[in-house]
Amino acid sequence: MEKLTGKAIIAMGGGPTAVINQSLVGAVLQARQYSHITQFYGAFRGVEGLVEEQMVNLSEATSHNLEMVGKTPGAGIRSTRLKPDEEFCSRIFKVCKAHGIHYFFYIGGNDSAETCRIVNTFAREEGYEMRVLHIPKTIDNDLRVTDHCPGYGSAAKFVAQAFMGVNLDNRSLPGVYVGVVMGRHAGFLTAASVFARKYDDDGPHLIYVPEKPFSSDEFLASVDEMYTKYGRAIIAVSEGIQDEHGKPVIAGLVKEIERDAHGNIQLSGSTSLGDALTGLVREKLKIKRVRSDTFGYLQRSFLGCVSEVDAHEAREVGERAVQIAAWHSADGSITIERVGDYGVRYNLTPLQEVAKETKSMPDEFIQGANNVTTEFKNYARPLLGEIPVYDRIHAPRVEKILNP
Amino acid sequence: MEKLTGKAIIAMGGGPTAVINQSLVGAVLQARQYSHITQFYGAFRGVEGLVEEQMVNLSEATSHNLEMVGKTPGAGIRSTRLKPDEEFCSRIFKVCKAHGIHYFFYIGGNDSAETCRIVNTFAREEGYEMRVLHIPKTIDNDLRVTDHCPGYGSAAKFVAQAFMGVNLDNRSLPGVYVGVVMGRHAGFLTAASVFARKYDDDGPHLIYVPEKPFSSDEFLASVDEMYTKYGRAIIAVSEGIQDEHGKPVIAGLVKEIERDAHGNIQLSGSTSLGDALTGLVREKLKIKRVRSDTFGYLQRSFLGCVSEVDAHEAREVGERAVQIAAWHSADGSITIERVGDYGVRYNLTPLQEVAKETKSMPDEFIQGANNVTTEFKNYARPLLGEIPVYDRIHAPRVEKILNP
Numbered sequence: 001m002e003k004l005t006g007k008a009i010i011a012m013g014g015g016p017t018a019v020i021n022q023s024l025v026g027a028v029l030q031a032r033q034y035s036h037i038t039q040f041y042g043a044f045r046g047v048e049g050l051v052e053e054q055m056v057n058l059s060e061a062t063s064h065n066l067e068m069v070g071k072t073p074g075a076g077i078r079s080t081r082l083k084p085d086e087e088f089c090s091r092i093f094k095v096c097k098a099h100g101i102h103y104f105f106y107i108g109g110n111d112s113a114e115t116c117r118i119v120n121t122f123a124r125e126e127g128y129e130m131r132v133l134h135i136p137k138t139i140d141n142d143l144r145v146t147d148h149c150p151g152y153g154s155a156a157k158f159v160a161q162a163f164m165g166v167n168l169d170n171r172s173l174p175g176v177y178v179g180v181v182m183g184r185h186a187g188f189l190t191a192a193s194v195f196a197r198k199y200d201d202d203g204p205h206l207i208y209v210p211e212k213p214f215s216s217d218e219f220l221a222s223v224d225e226m227y228t229k230y231g232r233a234i235i236a237v238s239e240g241i242q243d244e245h246g247k248p249v250i251a252g253l254v255k256e257i258e259r260d261a262h263g264n265i266q267l268s269g270s271t272s273l274g275d276a277l278t279g280l281v282r283e284k285l286k287i288k289r290v291r292s293d294t295f296g297y298l299q300r301s302f303l304g305c306v307s308e309v310d311a312h313e314a315r316e317v318g319e320r321a322v323q324i325a326a327w328h329s330a331d332g333s334i335t336i337e338r339v340g341d342y343g344v345r346y347n348l349t350p351l352q353e354v355a356k357e358t359k360s361m362p363d364e365f366i367q368g369a370n371n372v373t374t375e376f377k378n379y380a381r382p383l384l385g386e387i388p389v390y391d392r393i394h395a396p397r398v399e400k401i402l403n404p
Numbered sequence: 405m406e407k408l409t410g411k412a413i414i415a416m417g418g419g420p421t422a423v424i425n426q427s428l429v430g431a432v433l434q435a436r437q438y439s440h441i442t443q444f445y446g447a448f449r450g451v452e453g454l455v456e457e458q459m460v461n462l463s464e465a466t467s468h469n470l471e472m473v474g475k476t477p478g479a480g481i482r483s484t485r486l487k488p489d490e491e492f493c494s495r496i497f498k499v500c501k502a503h504g505i506h507y508f509f510y511i512g513g514n515d516s517a518e519t520c521r522i523v524n525t526f527a528r529e530e531g532y533e534m535r536v537l538h539i540p541k542t543i544d545n546d547l548r549v550t551d552h553c554p555g556y557g558s559a560a561k562f563v564a565q566a567f568m569g570v571n572l573d574n575r576s577l578p579g580v581y582v583g584v585v586m587g588r589h590a591g592f593l594t595a596a597s598v599f600a601r602k603y604d605d606d607g608p609h610l611i612y613v614p615e616k617p618f619s620s621d622e623f624l625a626s627v628d629e630m631y632t633k634y635g636r637a638i639i640a641v642s643e644g645i646q647d648e649h650g651k652p653v654i655a656g657l658v659k660e661i662e663r664d665a666h667g668n669i670q671l672s673g674s675t676s677l678g679d680a681l682t683g684l685v686r687e688k689l690k691i692k693r694v695r696s697d698t699f700g701y702l703q704r705s706f707l708g709c710v711s712e713v714d715a716h717e718a719r720e721v722g723e724r725a726v727q728i729a730a731w732h733s734a735d736g737s738i739t740i741e742r743v744g745d746y747g748v749r750y751n752l753t754p755l756q757e758v759a760k761e762t763k764s765m766p767d768e769f770i771q772g773a774n775n776v777t778t779e780f781k782n783y784a785r786p787l788l789g790e791i792p793v794y795d796r797i798h799a800p801r802v803e804k805i806l807n808p
Contacts (some may be wrong), residue, residue: 016576018569041802055802068795076797080578098805165422165705168478172420173485177701194473272676295580296697301569304709304792388708391472393480398445398459401502 003036004129004329006102007286010058011050013082013115014138015367016075017151018158018306020269023135024077025070026318028058034326037103046080046108047115053099054276069260070315073301083111084171089118096130098371103131103325108316109138109149114355120331126189126253129326134333134351135317141302142358145349146335148318151300151311153383155182156192159236159238160301160387163196166293167203167234168390175289176223176281179204180274183378184240187211187361189299191372192380193236195387198387203234210240211361214249215369219277220284222370227287239273239294250276261356261394313344342382407440408533408733410506414462415447415454417486417519418542420479420709421555422562423718427511427539428481429474430722432462438730441507450484450512451519457503464781474719477705487515493522498535500527507535507625507729511722513542517737518759524735535729538737538755539721545592546762548754550739554721555704557787558716559586560596562641562703564791567600570697571607571638572794578636579693579789580627580685583608585679586703588644591615591629591765593703595776596784597640599791607638610774614644615765618653619773623681625687626774631691643677654680670714711789717748719808724750746786 010027012020024042031037040058043050056077058066069076084092092115096104104119113134115129118134130223136143139155159181172178181190187209194263198202205226208214226233240251253276274292282290317334333354365376414431416424428446435441444462447454454687460481462470473480488496496519500508508523510516517538524536541549543559563585574581585594591613600608609630612618630637645653656678678696686694721738728734735756769780 012576016573024584039691042797042799053802053804053806056797056799057802058797058799061797061799065795065798068793070798071792072572072794072796073569075576078578079576095806099802161707162702164707165477166701168476168707171422171702174482244750272679275676291701293698294701295701297570297573297695297701298566298699298702300699301573303568303572303794305567335720388475389472390476390707391469392476393446393460393462393465393473394469395446395460395462395465398457398461398503400457402457402499 001008003254004102004131005036005038007039007041007100008103008105009035009041009043009050009055009096009101010105010107011046012075012077012079013046013106014111015300016073016079017139017300018073018154019151019311020107020137021072021076022070022311022314023137023150023318025066026315027105027135027322028061029063030319030322036151037326041099041101042093045078046082047084047088047092048080048082049078050095051088052094055250062320073303084115084118086154088361088371089115090122092119093122093126102129105133105135105321107135107137110354110356110358113351117351117355120351132331132351133321133325134354135321136334136354140186142186142360143354144357144359145333145353147338148336148383150314152188153307153385154305155189156298156380157187157307157384157387158302158305159192159295160195160384161305162295163193163204163234163236165389166194170203170232174291175291176227176233178235178237178274178292178398180237180239180294182295183210183238185358185360187238190236190238191361191365191376192384194372194377195384196293198390199392201230204236205230205233206235207367207372208235208237208241208370209361210238210242211366213244213370214241215244216253216280218369220268221282223281224285227285237277248277251274252370252379253277253280262400307383307386309383316346321336324348407441408506409442411443411445411452411504411507412441412461412507413445413447413500413505414509415450415509416479416481416483417450417510417516418483419704420477421541421543421704422477422558422706423555423715424511424541425476425480425556426474426715426718427541427554427722429470430719431509431539431726432465432470433467434723434726441730445505447482449482451488451492451496451536452484453482454487454499455492455748457499479709484529488519490522493519494526496523497526497530501532506533507540509537509725511541512548514758514760514762515590517755519753521533521759524755535747536735536755537725537729538758539725540738540758540775541718543593544587544590546590546764547758548761548763549757550741551742552787554714554718556592556768557711557789558709559593559703560784561711561788561791562706562709563593563596563699564599564788566699566796567597567608567638571600574607574636574638577693580631580637580640580682580691580694582639582681582696584641584643584696587614587642589614589762589764591642594640594642595765595769595780596788598776598781599788602794604798605634608640609637610639611776612639612641612645612774613765613770614642614646615770616773617648618645619648620684622773624684627685628689631689641677641681653677653770657681657684686804711787713787715788720750728752747759
């Protein structure tokens with residue numbers, strides 16, 4: 001096989017993760033082994049910086065520096081939310097050509113895969129030989145074909161550990177607690193809250209994902225049931241939950257609260273789903289201690305909460321992208337295939353199989369309206385890596401003397 | 405010295421921390437060495453459960469179970485928000501007497517110290533010999549006399565690591581970010597965000613604590629300055645910030661936004677400080693990407709973010725309380741004295757010195773309206789224990805070809 005000699009560029013798209021830099025470092029360090037990949041550039045701010053020729057030469061980053069960056073959350077060369085159209089992609093292609101770039105690596109989700117697909121088409125049409133490889137990344141875990149996505153495991157670990165702590169905190173001072181987790185269309189991340197349960201009465205007692213229609217009445221009934229049973233209730237909820245008509249719950253809830261209010265409900269006009277749900281519980285169930293947190297950016301960026309499995313896999317998809325590009329005349333997206341219990345194999349899949357559309361949680365992972373199944377636990381457990389353990393006191397009750 | 409023979413009880417008051425259980429475990433395991441402490445009870449839900457005689461016999465908890473609980477955040481025997489009055493304290497005393505309890509340990513903040521003080525007075529007045537020891541705990545770090553409070557270091561570590569991650573995330577996709585941290589009157593916890601700064605342009609770029617009056621106009625000017633300078637701005641803010649009249653900022657801000665709105669501002673009626681501040685920035689500075697997170701319960705409960713220094717000290721204050729009670733005929737609150745760089749000595753201080761009133765950040769820890777000093781960093785650094793490190797890529801820019 002004739003080797004393709006030229007420069008390489010890597011870029012990042014979409015929301016960063018705790019391990020996205022591992023993929024970059026895996027790619028760059030791997031490429032240093034190959035003399036036909038002559039230089040390795042990094043585009044600032046994804047394809048946005050690329051068209052402005054804002055690039056750094058990663059061939060001149062030291063290995064230690066790269067290793068340190070690999071352990072660092074966030075997008076080390078910045079990211080972008082831009083979804084390029086054909087015209088924009090032609091500009092990407094022009095910059096690559098001008099700089100003698102023959103290897104294009106894009107770490108991102110389905111939008112980044114789509115960018116890869118268009119750039120790849122341009123290169124082929126122009127007869128410019130260029131390897132275009134998409135490296136998967138997303139905390140939402142919603143890419144097609146691949147078993148799971150680098151970035152998910154670490155975010156899922158954060159969510160699990162957050163709910164473990166929140167469960168213990170709520171057990172200390174009981175009440176109703178709503179934790180809002182990222183995920184507009186896919187519930188994988190919210191579902192990971194299930195790993196917070198150790199004993200039968202541990203929370204989250206209810207888990208709501210966007211894949212199942214949410215009903216306020218059923219929600220209230222379930223919270224009431226849990227609160228009666230346990231004296232407290234912890235609820236994990238995806239930010240993207242929708243009603244039966246596919247309308248975001250937050251929109252409907254705020255309206256409903258306003259209509260019911262007669263001017264005296266604290267939460268009218270509230271902007272957050274957590275506030276809306278706690279407002280509903282306070283108003284309808286007359287429970288006093290009702291709290292909510294939105295986990296926000298912490299769940300994808302917190303320094304010091306990384307799944308070692310996720311970190312290794314993120315590193316490997318970066319390495320594999322470079323290996324495939326260097327030794328095979330093939331373009332595509334790197335996917336993870338699960339083999340055995342638990343192992344993985346990295347494959348190459350056509351870009352159009354991953355681009356544009358996303359996937360949701362399969363039915364067998366969801367139990368009823370507000371729980372997940374053992375199948376989900378078996379699926380997700382190895383991805384989170386090692387999770388710290390906790391325990392409660394096991395000691396006999398003291399017999400009463402004054403009021404036996 | 406005559407040894408006081410009898411049972412002991414331990415209770416927890418106020419908001420839990422990541423290491424409050426270490427104090428319980430330190431006390432219980434230490435007491436097992438002493439035959440004159442005949443049994444060690446734990447009160448459920450602080451003094452609330454105590455008056456209902458809801459207690460467990462911790463003498464029958466296994467050592468391994470206790471060690472595991474020590475590593476567990478949250479209040480292992482539950483907590484309470486109740487601030488007992490004289491009548492309630494007399495009931496506490498009655499239960500202790502009925503059960504032959506001669507050692508009373510209460511882990512908590514200034515309110516728990518006040519409970520100890522009243523119970524102690526009752527015991528003395530009734531001529532019932534009872535050692536009453538307050539074991540310090542609070543993430544707010546606002547107890548008097550003691551150099552710092554167990555629970556603070558771990559929460560501070562969480563805040564630091566959260567801002568480290570948020571800084572990296574915001575550097576990936578720039579904008580304005582407001583992180584709201586616990587602390588109604590004392591800014592110690594918010595101030596710990598300073599440890600997220602590694603390079604000169606790292607956030608948080610502005611730190612607001614309740615000790616300094618907050619002005620919306622000056623805030624906007626500072627955000628504008630940082631945004632112009634860095635292309636982004638990260639702000640750490642205490643939930644309790646107040647205006648120059650001592651009024652909570654949240655109250656004033658929401659009003660102001662409503663008044664300015666003419667019905668078209670998204671955030672009128674918002675209930676959170678973070679939403680109010682980001683609304684202000686969006687409205688007045690016309691910046692598009694403005695985000696906010698309220699760290700909420702995660703900062704005091706997250707499983708897997710514990711300062712090892714904090715954990716050891718929490719353990720030791722529990723041990724020291726039992727040692728002093730067992731060998732000295734003295735009551736009081738355990739305090740931490742800082743010696744050398746960095747060591748501690750545990751002392752006993754009268755209960756009334758710690759009860760009721762709290763303390764704020766001293767002036768020398770605060771720099772101007774929105775920063776903290778090197779003195780604060782020197783003070784707080786040893787308390788956080790080891791913090792993970794991160795780095796950014798150091799690589800030369802690539803020269804432009806198309807648009808040089």
